Amino acid sequence: MSERQTPEIRHNLTLRDVSEASGVSEMTVSRVLRNRGEVSEKTRAKVMAAAKSLGYVPNKIAGALASNRVNLVGVIIPSLSNMVFPEVMMGISRVLDGTPLQPVVGVTDYLPEKEEQVIFEMLSWRPSGLIVAGLEHTEAARAMMRNAGVPVVEIMDVDGEAIDACVGISHDRAGRDTAMEILKRGYRRIGFLGTKMPLDHRARKRFEGFKAVLDEAGIELLAEEYYSGGSALKKGREMTQAILDARKDLDFLYYSNDMIGAGGLLYCLEAGINVPDDMGLAGFNGVELIEGLPKRLATLDSCRTEIGTAAAEIIAAETEGADQAPSKRVVLEPVFTPGDTVRAPL
Amino acid sequence: MSERQTPEIRHNLTLRDVSEASGVSEMTVSRVLRNRGEVSEKTRAKVMAAAKSLGYVPNKIAGALASNRVNLVGVIIPSLSNMVFPEVMMGISRVLDGTPLQPVVGVTDYLPEKEEQVIFEMLSWRPSGLIVAGLEHTEAARAMMRNAGVPVVEIMDVDGEAIDACVGISHDRAGRDTAMEILKRGYRRIGFLGTKMPLDHRARKRFEGFKAVLDEAGIELLAEEYYSGGSALKKGREMTQAILDARKDLDFLYYSNDMIGAGGLLYCLEAGINVPDDMGLAGFNGVELIEGLPKRLATLDSCRTEIGTAAAEIIAAETEGADQAPSKRVVLEPVFTPGDTVRAPL
DNA sequence: ATGAAAGCGCTAACAG
DNA sequence: CTGTTAGCGCTTTCAT
Numbered sequence: 099m100s101e102r103q104t105p106e107i108r109h110n111l112t113l114r115d116v117s118e119a120s121g122v123s124e125m126t127v128s129r130v131l132r133n134r135g136e137v138s139e140k141t142r143a144k145v146m147a148a149a150k151s152l153g154y155v156p157n158k159i160a161g162a163l164a165s166n167r168v169n170l171v172g173v174i175i176p177s178l179s180n181m182v183f184p185e186v187m188m189g190i191s192r193v194l195d196g197t198p199l200q201p202v203v204g205v206t207d208y209l210p211e212k213e214e215q216v217i218f219e220m221l222s223w224r225p226s227g228l229i230v231a232g233l234e235h236t237e238a239a240r241a242m243m244r245n246a247g248v249p250v251v252e253i254m255d256v257d258g259e260a261i262d263a264c265v266g267i268s269h270d271r272a273g274r275d276t277a278m279e280i281l282k283r284g285y286r287r288i289g290f291l292g293t294k295m296p297l298d299h300r301a302r303k304r305f306e307g308f309k310a311v312l313d314e315a316g317i318e319l320l321a322e323e324y325y326s327g328g329s330a331l332k333k334g335r336e337m338t339q340a341i342l343d344a345r346k347d348l349d350f351l352y353y354s355n356d357m358i359g360a361g362g363l364l365y366c367l368e369a370g371i372n373v374p375d376d377m378g379l380a381g382f383n384g385v386e387l388i389e390g391l392p393k394r395l396a397t398l399d400s401c402r403t404e405i406g407t408a409a410a411e412i413i414a415a416e417t418e419g420a421d422q423a424p425s426k427r428v429v430l431e432p433v434f435t436p437g438d439t440v441r442a443p444l
Numbered sequence: 445m446s447e448r449q450t451p452e453i454r455h456n457l458t459l460r461d462v463s464e465a466s467g468v469s470e471m472t473v474s475r476v477l478r479n480r481g482e483v484s485e486k487t488r489a490k491v492m493a494a495a496k497s498l499g500y501v502p503n504k505i506a507g508a509l510a511s512n513r514v515n516l517v518g519v520i521i522p523s524l525s526n527m528v529f530p531e532v533m534m535g536i537s538r539v540l541d542g543t544p545l546q547p548v549v550g551v552t553d554y555l556p557e558k559e560e561q562v563i564f565e566m567l568s569w570r571p572s573g574l575i576v577a578g579l580e581h582t583e584a585a586r587a588m589m590r591n592a593g594v595p596v597v598e599i600m601d602v603d604g605e606a607i608d609a610c611v612g613i614s615h616d617r618a619g620r621d622t623a624m625e626i627l628k629r630g631y632r633r634i635g636f637l638g639t640k641m642p643l644d645h646r647a648r649k650r651f652e653g654f655k656a657v658l659d660e661a662g663i664e665l666l667a668e669e670y671y672s673g674g675s676a677l678k679k680g681r682e683m684t685q686a687i688l689d690a691r692k693d694l695d696f697l698y699y700s701n702d703m704i705g706a707g708g709l710l711y712c713l714e715a716g717i718n719v720p721d722d723m724g725l726a727g728f729n730g731v732e733l734i735e736g737l738p739k740r741l742a743t744l745d746s747c748r749t750e751i752g753t754a755a756a757e758i759i760a761a762e763t764e765g766a767d768q769a770p771s772k773r774v775v776l777e778p779v780f781t782p783g784d785t786v787r788a789p790l
Numbered sequence: 791a792t793g794a795a796a797g798c799g800c801t802a803a804c805a806g
Numbered sequence: 807c808t809g810t811t812a813g814c815g816c817t818t819t820c821a822t
Contacts, residue, residue, distance in 0.1 A: 112799060123809050136807055153591055158568040159508045160799030163814045178530040187524050203549050222504040245499055331736025361736045390677025390707045469793050482791055506815030509798050
């Protein structure tokens with residue numbers, strides 16, 4: 099089966115090999131390679147030369163076992179296909195790049211069972227910290243994280259009780275705020291378009307908050323449309339057509355994310371619907387994409403990058419034993435951006 | 445600094461703890477927990493009960509050191525902000541989910557030095573395999589991968605020499621094919637719009653292939669426009685306006701990716717330009733987004749998911765010592781999809 | 791079917 | 807500044 103091209107070395111090199119090649123004790127070699135403790139410039143040079151010429155790559159497995167330190171941070175997210183999570187990752191990386199910590203990603207596909215398994219896997223590597231999306235987990239997952247003995251930051255959401263720390267926005271509040279903005283602008287015949295995802299708790303919370311405000315105002319949600327899978331932009335179009343065909347009297351469409359909102363916007367413009375006068379539109383997330391649309395979709399920012407940076411900062415601070423620990427509960431306050439798809443407030 | 449809620453346990457549990465709690469030797473506990481070797485149903489049950497009630501999480505660091513096996517696959521990509529790479533990840537995950545292997549992602553920001561460092565970090569964990577984007581690496585990185593003693597799959601590109609295995613498309617060919625399709629359709633006054641990224645070798649190869657065909661046909665590229673950063677959709681708009689303002693006589697715009705192409709399309713439609721009759725447009729990647737645009741942008745698929753699955757299959761096969769090893773050089777053949785933004789061939 | 795001993799490659803802690 | 811001695815928690819190997 100396929101010889102790998104092996105110059106001459108096969109078994110991975112060890113400290114011992116570097117030690118022998120340089121005539122310096124293993125311990126001192128170890129010190130040099132980690133920049134630890136005082137080592138004379140002369141031996142340091144000898145060791146470096148030997149290590150480089152041999153092509154030595156340290157074995158972190160052994161190092162971690164011996165030192166009981168693992169500079170990994172587990173990051174557990176539901177999906178990569180939703181740009182939201184890569185953006186959170188970027189925030190995390192930005193902070194961790196300034197530390198010895200490295201993020202390791204696990205994906206759960208929005209499945210609690212899979213999440214539990216991924217958390218178990220992660221913890222079995224004894225990471226320095228964990229960043230997990232959401233506040234809803236299986237009881238077993240929660241127990242594992244509680245006993246992990248490392249900082250655990252639950253991100254994206256703050257509507258619920260955190261195990262250790264949390265960073266995010268209130269999705270209930272996001273839904274409420276959007277509803278209030280819509281009502282304030284005189285829209286009354288409202289439809290909702292979202293994803294068919296019972297396990298996306300944040301989308302659910304936004305929807306519930308949204309509905310609650312409508313209820314309080316005595317306004318009924320006139321139509322709902324759901325999708326799953328496929329091109330979100332296209333689905334946004336299709337759902338918008340469907341919901342407008344079904345209810346010709348709607349004057350506002352609230353989308354559970356900007357991508358389907360963008361599709362809806364494109365549909366409305368092509369259909370000659372007057373946005374925002376006859377029809378208002380709003381999405382959620384505040385993605386960059388919005389900038390390039392014919393009209394800027396109204397939206398509420400989900401603060402993805404800030405969530406990533408704040409979460410990583412909590413982990414970094416605890417890991418370094420910072421004396422000034424960041425707050426263990428960071429509630430970001432997203433702002434409604436009206437863009438061009440809602441009228442001015444009355 | 446912030447007590448973590450500790451039930452009573454603090455130091456992580458070890459096999460020994462499970463052994464004592466169950467009255468079974470460490471060795472047998474280990475066997476049970478790994479489903480290895482014959483163990484009586486009775487002791488197995490005792491051990492499982494003890495492990496579960498204690499909340500034991502095995503220490504993979506120690507396990508890996510002892511067994512010299514690490515079920516991780518390093519995946520090294522330039523960026524997460526470009527949806528292309530998350531899509532590759534999904535292909536990889538789909539395959540690895542059926543094996544004991546787990547992907548670990550590293551991001552290089554298109555910087556060769558950072559790539560070298562990430563490869564070094566990855567290899568220091570002694571993974572079972574490596575998947576790396578691109579064929580261009582520093583000499584040191586190449587040497588490390590050559591000597592890693594594990595399968596290394598270079599992905600996305602096949603225009604060059606692979607260290608071990610490679611899976612991808614020919615970007616030179618992609619550029620050429622697109623140019624030929626454009627010429628075949630009678631367009632002659634062509635402009636190019638791309639990213640300002642000297643280190644994106646694949647984009648460069650596409651551009652060079654594209655230019656080569658134009659050259660052979662005696663056709664000059666009339667205008668070029670480049671961007672970096674920001675909303676690709678918006679940049680696509682802006683660049684399109686700029687290039688058309690500068691050269692009023694263009695009849696085709698070739699975009700280095702679909703996102704800026706989509707922005708360009710939206711601009712053209714709003715500007716009342718007749719697409720595809722007076723102006724043809726084409727992008728690259730074949731992203732889902734295209735489905736939802738007012739007109740489907742012509743594009744060439746970059747086969748992202750297939751690349752991920754094929755790469756993961758190579759690693760999985762070598763790791764399992766499959767008798768029928770997949771080919772070490774997989775060249776995918778993307779097809780030009782004319783969509784609605786190019787004329788019919790003459 | 792189960793156990794005992796040895797050691798994976800490295801680093802902490804101490805000694806010189 | 808450098809070296810020695812013990813393990814880290816697990817699995818391998820060999821007994822029983």
